[in-house]
Amino acid sequence: MRKYETIFILHPTFEEEVVKASIEKFKGVIENGGGTIDNVDFWGKRKLAYEISKVNDGYYTLINFTAGPELPRELDRIFRITDGVLRHIIVKEEK
Template identity: 65%
Template sequence: MRSYETIFVLRPTLDEEAINANIEKFKGIIEKNGGEIVEVDTWGRRKLAYPIKKVNEGFYTLVNFKADSELPKELARNFRISDSVIRHIIVKDEK
């Protein structure tokens, strides 16, 4: 299993309940597909470096996890089809 980290930015118009539901949804995708969550760090609402679709801020979440090489592809697919996610990135942790 390899170590990965993902950061995803959720829309700022979501309420606290919807934000937590989205975080749990993505954690569930990782665990359901054989991954192991190491750490979840919610950074909260922050200003974006540049506007994305006329949105100037978002809710940031960092998730460190271990998984095989197929899981990041499935996770990225779910990020892309989710209307709540503005941006995401998944990188292999080289530590």
């Protein structure tokens, strides 16, 4: 098992319950894939460093998790096909 962290940005027009449901969806993907969630840090709505598709704000969330090496690929796939995810990144934490 390896330690990873992912940060993703959701579209700013989402209602708060849609944002929470999206976070729960991604947590579910991690847990159902055999991973364990270490920490979830919701940063709220923040200004983007640069405009993405004519959008200047987004809801930022950071999730630290432990999983096998195949789970990040599946999580990346889910991020890519989910509407409203502006950007995402998954990084393996160094020891």
